[in-house]
Amino acid sequence: MDPDCARADGGGGAGTLSTGECPGLVRAAAEARRLAYCPYSEFAVGAALLTTGGRVYCGCNIENASYSVTVCAERVALFAAVSAGERDLEAMAVVADGAGAPRPCGPCLQALAEFAPRLRLYLATADGAVTEEKTLDELLPQPFGLRSGAAR
Numbered sequence: 001m002d003p004d005c006a007r008a009d010g011g012g013g014a015g016t017l018s019t020g021e022c023p024g025l026v027r028a029a030a031e032a033r034r035l036a037y038c039p040y041s042e043f044a045v046g047a048a049l050l051t052t053g054g055r056v057y058c059g060c061n062i063e064n065a066s067y068s069v070t071v072c073a074e075r076v077a078l079f080a081a082v083s084a085g086e087r088d089l090e091a092m093a094v095v096a097d098g099a100g101a102p103r104p105c106g107p108c109l110q111a112l113a114e115f116a117p118r119l120r121l122y123l124a125t126a127d128g129a130v131t132e133e134k135t136l137d138e139l140l141p142q143p144f145g146l147r148s149g150a151a152r
Contacts, residue, residue: 022091025050026124029093032058032073033126039063044126045096047073049081052088057081074108082115089116095124101132104139112136113143 025048033046038061045061059076074094081089092112096102101123104112112119119136 022050022093022122023128025056025091025093026095026122026128026130028056028058029073029095029124030126030128032060032077033095034060036060036073037062040065040067043097045073045094045102047077047095048093049074049077049089050091051081051086052090053086055081055084055086057084057086072105072108074104075111078108078111078115087115089119091120091122093122093124093130095126095128097126099125106140109136109140110143113140117143 028048029046031046032048033044036044036046038044040063043061047059049057049059051057057077057080059073059078059080061071061073062076063070074092077092078089089112094102094104102125103123104121113136117137117140121132121134121136121139122130123132123134124130
């Protein structure tokens with residue numbers, strides 16, 4: 001775990017992060033953003049996902065000439081974490097260009113809700129300034145689910 005990404009409870013267990021306590025997560029997302037493959041939109045996005053166990057999984061957007069197979073940074077980070085056996089997710093930082101917060105798209109919100117409906121999101125500009133802090137259930141209050149309680 002990045003030493004700059006300490007939890008409010010000071011330990012390796014679950015806790016609530018605050019922007020001031022987690023510049024490392026935003027930095028990791030900014031680093032991932034540099035790896036983005038975005039020749040069509042030229043809109044690079046990076047994401048860093050923190051597990052309750054303290055591991056960080058990063059992702060960048062990967063575009064394709066067949067637009068429907070493009071994958072967003074948030075899902076790349078999520079899929080990396082899940083592929084490594086992680087299921088307990090705590091927070092995600094998303095970094096992109098622009099003056100405002102880089103909001104995750106609907107499919108990314110739905111994918112994240114499958115595993116962490118109360119995930120904390122730190123949305124930051126390319127210079128690392130966090131412009132918005134939200135929970136996933138604030139951005140997607142009624143996710144789709146097939147099983148009772150699956151996404152809640």
